[in-house]
Amino acid sequence: MKNIQRFLMILATVVFVSCGDEKKEQETITIGEEGTVERTTTTNTTARDTAGTTAEGTTRQKGVVQVNLTGNDQMQFNLKEIRVKAGETVRLTLKHVGQLPENAMGHNFVLLRKGTDVVDFATKAASASQNEYIPEGAEQVIVHTEMIGGGEETSIEFTAPEAGTYDFICSFPGHYIQMQGKFIVE
Ligand SMILES: [Cu+2]
DSSP, rough: OOHHHHHHHHHHHHHHEEEEHHHHHHHHHHHEEEEHHHHHHOOOOOHHHHHOOTTEEEETTTEEEEEEEOOTTTBSSOSSEEEEETTTTTEEEEEOSSSSSSHHOOOOOOOOEETTHHHHHHHHHHGGGGTTTTTTTTEEEEEEEBBBBBTTTEEEEEEEEEEEEEEEEEEEEGGGGGEEEEEEEE
């Protein structure tokens, strides 16, 4: 009996100590330089990604809008909608958060001109395996990233086109069915 009491007391002490440690950690974060504040904002990204809705996955800094797009092994983009403003500089980072290699589960981001027939384009793209599934000289493509595999990341920078709604897809064969969304320029 006495042993159990002693054990409980020790447990209480451990919990107390770890609480103290946690607090200390928080204080350290708060004290940091201005940059730390930004990092705190970045932490919120996790919540936004989980929500997976509008205008999210984007942050603005010094006139550049950063879009954080991810693709996974289940053929899914994290964003169904990307919103930017006409003429602003867009930096889009595509991160493959899965593990499968490029030849099995490659992902890219392809922004298509207004009025492009997505199915028609994706069908042509599917046969352009020698060119990372971007049809040679395709006029429908405004901009695209390279094709990447699990664990890889790639970025492109471009000027947002005129206002309107554009389609974006992953042009790996068959992926566009799930991996497509709206790129909305306001
Ligand atoms: Cu893909």
